[in-house]
Amino acid sequence: MGTLAGISETSPLAPQAPADLPAVGGVRLSVAETGTKYRGRPDLLMAAFDEGTTVAGVLTRSKAPSAPVDWCRKHLAQGCARALVVNAGNANAFTGKAGDRTVREVAAAVAKRLGCRQREVFPASTGVIGEPLESGPINAALKAMTATLTPGAWEPAARAIMTTDTFPKLATATARIDGVPVTINGIAKGSGMIAPDMATMLGFVFTDAGLPANVLQDLLTSSVERSFNATTVDGDTSTSDTVLAFATGAAATSKVKSAGDPKLKGFVRAFDKVCLDLAHQVVRDGEGAQKFISIEIAGAEDDAAARRIGLAVANSPLVKTAIAGEDANWGRIVMAVGKSGEAANRDRLAISIGGVQVAAKGAIDPGYDEKTLVPHMKGREIDIKVHVGVGRGKATVWTCDLTHGYITINADYRS
């Protein structure tokens, strides 16, 4: 990032200012510069958790996952976490046995510093694929990082994990569990190689609620499905996509045994809100993005079919370039619905854009005048609704437009 003129400017779709996050009991943070790829900025984040912290995760479905993803997959089952270590600039992916060794060495060094077990250390890496990542510079930074762990450093944490991101991504919400107030904070990074499963390269959610690991996992899985996994920038799935959630229990909330516990209702809503906020921020920072696009599908066979149709529209380069050109080219939406492979009744298909009905009953709406849509198409937020006329399934997905900026960033990222 930052090497191309004009490209590192903040996305026009960014929030006006990063969210201001309160401390979360049981979580302390610090950042450092290792110089792995970037100069003059922190590129390493360590989060330390109090004893008793539980962890849950959703990991990339890539068949060529990174070494940190392999490690997380192996150790999530035991459910306890004492640390998160994230480096930016090198993904430690496709790095063979040396990559696994680096993860082990970092986990060992962190465990030694914090007095915990290696398997309680969760690593994540983001950046270039296929270049060896050395543990040396990371481990050399740990001593000072451990000494400077502090509860409030959320924005520096979010900044330390950025790669091509143009703004740090933070979200927060509060809730009560049985009357006890709890906080949920989240940070994320990602702006390209973004597709469902997972839709962000890295996302981390932290709460002081006390939750068994299995409950936290159920909450996270369901929340990710409606947030990170319902967004796409370019349809590319990273080797490193990781969302982890940590629950410290510092708020001393009453015990819950399942994600369906009525006591958790407000908490689930707040947790979902944080995940969706982060996922939207990733889309809003989509490489080269100039417009944020919501696609609401209704009338599909079921919700899963609706989501697949939505993603077919959201991943269509022709739909995305039309929107970049501020062209309400609904014919390309028809094409994308058609290519999804899901059932759709062409003769009952209806499309509206920006609240204006443009097509119904398999043809252009007789009352539709393209001019009425010009102000909407020129705006930053584009709303598309499609009814495919088959059943009751529905879903909403989010994406951004496909612009010259995407090409510029990605034709030159590594060099």
Next chain:
Amino acid sequence: MGTLAGISETSPLAPQAPADLPAVGGVRLSVAETGTKYRGRPDLLMAAFDEGTTVAGVLTRSKAPSAPVDWCRKHLAQGCARALVVNAGNANAFTGKAGDRTVREVAAAVAKRLGCRQREVFPASTGVIGEPLESGPINAALKAMTATLTPGAWEPAARAIMTTDTFPKLATATARIDGVPVTINGIAKGSGMIAPDMATMLGFVFTDAGLPANVLQDLLTSSVERSFNATTVDGDTSTSDTVLAFATGAAATSKVKSAGDPKLKGFVRAFDKVCLDLAHQVVRDGEGAQKFISIEIAGAEDDAAARRIGLAVANSPLVKTAIAGEDANWGRIVMAVGKSGEAANRDRLAISIGGVQVAAKGAIDPGYDEKTLVPHMKGREIDIKVHVGVGRGKATVWTCDLTHGYITINADYRS
């Protein structure tokens, strides 16, 4: 096309000159201007076939197919063709019952002119989706077109069906069936909304061989699988994708009963060659394409898995933009293999580019020096080979790079 400065220039990947096609016995062609969308150029093609001509077709799998596709699907089964009518500029897709009526009216008018049945007239349309197509201007042109049908007008025919294409696409080959020489000619159009199933919007193949419709269908289905369906420009599937093959029997070849007949060996090879040549030309005219990319996958579970892996690589915006940037970013190839969902052994994965081994055994090749690849990456033809280390399945797919040109063309195509 032609409305954007610099965009209508011929693709740098085009053949030096259009192929020079001989006449095919039993096939006569003519073109006309209807002014439907384009001005000052023919936009309508009619091909008339002698009695006894058989037809086969492979049509888009889109769930929202165009009216002409619906018509072709309905009438291919009877296997006889007397005419092909193709218009450029309007796809007659998502045009409701009016679209079906236009197809019927044109078929009726052509049938009347040629003295054949309506169901022996095969229509195809390409262009904007969702705008009504009137039969009037087309039918008004038919009288003069019928009067000017001629055996040799292949290049004008290929030009008449162009939309955003920057060059006409023609291919030819000869073969012998039982000693009797036969000719196979093909024309195609397409440069965007190109993805497997089908990988070209429109392709037409004509031969004077005498082949039962079911044999022609078997030949075409198998040939399309290895040609049009093994290419991709942007992963978008059109509502109108159509490949039709016509066999007039004018060469009086001896009877064959199956596509596996040993007599057809040379013919099949020539037929495949024409389809592959046309499919490659479509990729070479990919919107904004600067580089032609071959992706050879080996070591997959089976050939179908290899093809899906190849297409995952070929459709990855990150791979395509890296190649546009002349960057041998093999890490993105790893990512794309991983996202295909097909089995791959990360620790046995090997990648070579331009004949140079860059990665093996799950990591960068120790002997690999990026500089050796610079001349290859600067060239027009990029060769990628991936061994995924699982089985014996293999496939080759073709695509082009993703450049600023694609964005410029598609952000402004309709306006």
